Amino acid sequence: MFEMLSFEFIQRALIASVIIGLVCSIIGVFVILRNLTFIGAGTSHAAFAGVTLGYLINYNPLSFAIVFSLLTVWIVGYLNLKGYLKLDASVGIFYSLTMALAVLFIGLMKVYNAEVYGYLFGSILSVTKGDLAIILILGLAVLSLVYLFFKEFHFITFDEEMAQASGIAAGWLSFLLLTMIALTIVISLKSVGAILVFALIVTPAAAAYQLTFSMIRMFLYSAVIGITASVGGVFLSYWLDLPSGATTVLFVSAMFFLSLIFSPKRGYIS
Amino acid sequence: MSNNVIIRFSHATIAYQRRTALTDINLEIFQGEFVGIIGPNGSGKTTMLKSILGLIRPTHGSVQIFDCACHKLRCRHKAKIGYIPQKGQIDPNFPVTVMETVMMGRYSSIGLLRRPSNDDRELVKHALREVEMDGYADAPLGHLSGGQQQRVLIARALVQQPEVLLMDEPTTGIDTPTQYSIIRLISNLQKNLKLTVLLVTHDINMISPYVDRMALINTQLHAIGAPADVLNEKTLTAIYGKQVVVTTKGGGTYVIVGDYHYV
Numbered sequence: 001m002f003e004m005l006s007f008e009f010i011q012r013a014l015i016a017s018v019i020i021g022l023v024c025s026i027i028g029v030f031v032i033l034r035n036l037t038f039i040g041a042g043t044s045h046a047a048f049a050g051v052t053l054g055y056l057i058n059y060n061p062l063s064f065a066i067v068f069s070l071l072t073v074w075i076v077g078y079l080n081l082k083g084y085l086k087l088d089a090s091v092g093i094f095y096s097l098t099m100a101l102a103v104l105f106i107g108l109m110k111v112y113n114a115e116v117y118g119y120l121f122g123s124i125l126s127v128t129k130g131d132l133a134i135i136l137i138l139g140l141a142v143l144s145l146v147y148l149f150f151k152e153f154h155f156i157t158f159d160e161e162m163a164q165a166s167g168i169a170a171g172w173l174s175f176l177l178l179t180m181i182a183l184t185i186v187i188s189l190k191s192v193g194a195i196l197v198f199a200l201i202v203t204p205a206a207a208a209y210q211l212t213f214s215m216i217r218m219f220l221y222s223a224v225i226g227i228t229a230s231v232g233g234v235f236l237s238y239w240l241d242l243p244s245g246a247t248t249v250l251f252v253s254a255m256f257f258l259s260l261i262f263s264p265k266r267g268y269i270s
Numbered sequence: 271m272s273n274n275v276i277i278r279f280s281h282a283t284i285a286y287q288r289r290t291a292l293t294d295i296n297l298e299i300f301q302g303e304f305v306g307i308i309g310p311n312g313s314g315k316t317t318m319l320k321s322i323l324g325l326i327r328p329t330h331g332s333v334q335i336f337d338c339a340c341h342k343l344r345c346r347h348k349a350k351i352g353y354i355p356q357k358g359q360i361d362p363n364f365p366v367t368v369m370e371t372v373m374m375g376r377y378s379s380i381g382l383l384r385r386p387s388n389d390d391r392e393l394v395k396h397a398l399r400e401v402e403m404d405g406y407a408d409a410p411l412g413h414l415s416g417g418q419q420q421r422v423l424i425a426r427a428l429v430q431q432p433e434v435l436l437m438d439e440p441t442t443g444i445d446t447p448t449q450y451s452i453i454r455l456i457s458n459l460q461k462n463l464k465l466t467v468l469l470v471t472h473d474i475n476m477i478s479p480y481v482d483r484m485a486l487i488n489t490q491l492h493a494i495g496a497p498a499d500v501l502n503e504k505t506l507t508a509i510y511g512k513q514v515v516v517t518t519k520g521g522g523t524y525v526i527v528g529d530y531h532y533v
């Protein structure tokens with residue numbers, strides 16, 4: 001039954017899914033608690049637009065995904081910081097703008113390219129050595145930043161103004177957090193896809209939110225749920241021969257509904 | 271009370287975009303003083319505290335604390351200002367315990383890249399004892415009553431080991447006996463720890479026995495001085511724009527204001 005583990009592509013998929021499951025679920029805690037859900041959705045569309053541009057001009061799609069998603073979060077974050085436009089509204093603009101760009105770039109392609117669509121729905125079994133290296137490097141970078149600035153992120157998540165008043169560089173850290181969200185989406189793009197990555201970010205954290213009143217424990221539960229879902233998704237999709245992204249999302253959603261049932265907060269979520 | 275000036279407003283005017291919230295404020299707050307700030311809604315009380323915290327800078331004039339322009343304050347100095355913001359609604363499900371909340375007060379002193387030590391934990395426990403909330407360390411913050419939450423936020427300000435405490439309506443929305451117990455707590459802490467306290471409130475009668483001076487503001491500083499000196503019908507009517515009655519009874523001064531919502 002475990003002979004599948006001897007395949008190199010399965011090994012890569014499993015390593016990738018552990019890292020992605022962990023990074024997404026940790027970042028997801030901040031996304032849930034700071035109400036940044038929509039920004040994640042907007043950013044993954046921007047990243048996808050970057051990918052399509054990469055395929056169109058035949059140059060490393062991932063680097064365009066990074067540029068597009070970083071530009072999106074920085075511009076949106078800046079407009080919000082300056083008080084020009086609330087996050088939700090500007091994300092809404094970028095959400096459709098980048099989607100329109102993606103459609104445009106795809107339309108400009110002379111030939112049909114199935115790989116592009118792989119980035120929409122993800123396929124973790126096709127992660128290459130190069131992909132894995134990027135996932136490792138960026139994933140570790142995001143996790144290290146969370147670890148290094150943990151207490152500062154903790155504070156601004158609870159009460160940004162108060163954090164700033166007591167001398168924490170809240171504005172700067174907010175930008176850093178947005179940057180980390182963008183990078184998290186980029187590394188998940190190929191394996192989970194632009195449309196489904198969102199589930200891996202939001203759902204484990206939302207499930208963990210149901211289960212605890214301590215932020216520290218929320219990180220722990222979210223990570224356990226996230227890794228279980230993404231690794232479990234790989235196994236299930238291999239055994240049952242189902243698309244990996246969809247399997248993972250269905251799996252993690254099932255865990256979310258279980259958490260609602262077992263929630264000491266009785267399923268209330270704000 | 272020593273006569274060292276700790277906070278100084280000189281000709282400070284503070285505006286948001288086009289709206290001026292405070293005009294030409296001149297005010298000196300002395301070390302170890304308990305000052306009450308009174309004024310109707312929208313009179314600039316919160317703005318005053320935020321300018322001291324350096325969250326907003328004056329368009330004209332200056333606001334200084336520890337002889338340094340507030341908007342340029344370094345973290346080390348900011349840690350010396352404890353702040354209790356005007357009550358926002360704490361999401362009852364936000365995953366944060368009392369202990370975690372109070373520990374946040376230590377974060378800027380602990381500094382970047384470092385973790386809370388045993389000493390920090392001791393300070394937190396000590397502060398919780400001082401506000402009589404020991405025993406709640408592991409309780410979710412959202413499960414406490416408004417008065418208990420306010421005590422926790424006071425503890426969070428105390429673990430900063432502040433020299434100055436800025437409080438924005440710490441007793442709003444709390445039952446009357448609890449309001450008095452919180453004011454007494456603040457007054458005792460102020461004396462024991464020799465804190466300089468600026469407290470914004472709408473309840474003139476409650477704080478007048480405790481404060482050294484009162485500042486009456488409505489965009490401008492209308493009066494500053496001992497409660498008995500500034501609480502007169504002329505000044506109060508000027509800031510509230512409503513008929514105000516002042517009576518003295520048993521040595522205390524009592525103020526009865528009409529409806530003072532929007533002026």
Ligand SMILES: Nc1ncnc2c1ncn2[C@@H]1O[C@H](COP(=O)(O)OP(=O)(O)OP(=O)(O)O)[C@@H](O)[C@H]1O
Binds near residue numbers: 315
């Ligand atoms: N962020 C802001 N942007 C624009 N205007 C603001 C902002 N904050 C306050 N103001 C304006 O500045 C003025 C003073 O507001 P401030 O919050 O200081 O009043 P306050 O005395 O604390 O009132 P309250 O008793 O209601 O708390 C008001 O007219 C208010 O509308």
Ligand SMILES: [Mg+2]
Binds near residue numbers: 315316438
């Ligand atoms: Mg106010």
